[in-house]
Amino acid sequence: MSMTQINNLLAFFFLAAGLFFMLLAAVGLVRMPDFYHRTHAATKGATLGTVGMLVAIMLFLVSHHDVSTIDIVTKAVLVIIFTFIANPVGAHLLSKAAHLDKAPKWQNTISDDLESDEG
Amino acid sequence: MTKLTLLAVEQVGDWTDQLVIAGVDVGIVVITFAMLLCIVRLLRGPHLADRALAVDTLGLMLIGLVILLSMRLKTLMFFDSILVLSLLAFAGTVAMAQYIARPHLKQRKANDLDTKVPHA
Numbered sequence: 360m361s362m363t364q365i366n367n368l369l370a371f372f373f374l375a376a377g378l379f380f381m382l383l384a385a386v387g388l389v390r391m392p393d394f395y396h397r398t399h400a401a402t403k404g405a406t407l408g409t410v411g412m413l414v415a416i417m418l419f420l421v422s423h424h425d426v427s428t429i430d431i432v433t434k435a436v437l438v439i440i441f442t443f444i445a446n447p448v449g450a451h452l453l454s455k456a457a458h459l460d461k462a463p464k465w466q467n468t469i470s471d472d473l474e475s476d477e478g
Numbered sequence: 479m480t481k482l483t484l485l486a487v488e489q490v491g492d493w494t495d496q497l498v499i500a501g502v503d504v505g506i507v508v509i510t511f512a513m514l515l516c517i518v519r520l521l522r523g524p525h526l527a528d529r530a531l532a533v534d535t536l537g538l539m540l541i542g543l544v545i546l547l548s549m550r551l552k553t554l555m556f557f558d559s560i561l562v563l564s565l566l567a568f569a570g571t572v573a574m575a576q577y578i579a580r581p582h583l584k585q586r587k588a589n590d591l592d593t594k595v596p597h598a
Contacts, residue, residue: 367494371501374549378505381542385512388519388535394528397519401531405538409564412545419498419549426554434557441564449534449571456579457527 363422370419377411380404393465402450530574537567
């Protein structure tokens with residue numbers, strides 16, 4: 360097995376994982392009962408899906424001869440780091456805002472520590 | 479420039495290459511289906527934050543679609559748009575969060591001022 364073939368198989372694996380997590384995020388976004396559950400599903404799923412697909416394109420295009428390696432690796436790693444930092448921060452801000460705005464909770468919610476802290 | 483025409487891309491690689499290309503073709507369908515689910519939540523969402531979350535997820539899926547396109551065409555031409563899209567999705571989410579939270583924060587600030595200066 361040559362290096363290119365190994366790269367392609369790894370790219371296929373990461374691509375499949377990324378697509379799976381993307382689909383999981385969308386299904387969670389539709390099926391979950393309230394906003395906080397939806398944030399939980401959509402943010403983590405979409406972040407992992409994007410990162411998986413970026414790793415896949417990095418591995419796939421590195422072995423391709425008319426794409427410069429340093430270009431693709433630098434940009435992909437940059438986007439991966441940015442996604443890992445920015446996405447959870449955005450979801451945290453959004454759910455804090457929704458909690459301030461009293462977004463409706465699931466009827467079986469047991470406890471809400473933030474609300475009891477603020478009294 | 480002939481690299482961008484679809485016919486020039488359809489050169490036969492070995493079987494792993496074709497496997498990845500087939501995975502990309504399936505992935506376009508999967509991402510489109512996921513985007514449809516996001517649009518369902520965007521239209522139905524009871525709270526404004528639900529819609530903002532759906533738009534954020536749609537942006538991430540658009541990034542995935544651009545990645546699939548540049549894997550299919552084997553080019554780096556669209557890679558800068560991925561950077562711009564991820565920045566824009568984050569900025570939009572933060573702006574929507576501020577828009578939702580600001581009336582309550584203002585209210586809280588006014589209450590704090592009232593309690594701190596009782597005789598004003």
